Amino acid sequence: MKKRYYIVACGRVQGVGFRYTMQCNALSLDLTGWVRNMDNGNVEMEVEGDDENITKFCRMMRENKYYIRVDDYSIKEIPLQNDTTFRITH
Secondary structure, rough: EEEEEEEEEEEEEEOHHHHHHHHHHHHOOOOOOEEOOOOOEEEEEEEEEEEHHHHHHHHHHOEEEEEEEEEEEEEEEEEOOOOEEEEOOO
16 A cells, blocks of 8 residues: 655764665665755655555665664654655755
8 A cells, every 4th residue: 555654864864875875775665755854963754655665665774874874763654745756855
């Protein structure tokens, strides 16, 4: 079933390639939405697609890669928007 979630990730997630990594992960799982930095050092994103793939996306997000470290994240279901791709916004 298709769903959309608003996610905020905190930890070492800015200046380490986190947004690009999340974009690559989302595209590999056929997810759409966007990701961007927040002023407080966290990263926010909206992710839409198959619920099972979003679960995989969240698992991949928690894997420590290079300098990236996600200490915690919050997730909340939101209405579908039917994006066509996953993009990095500013």
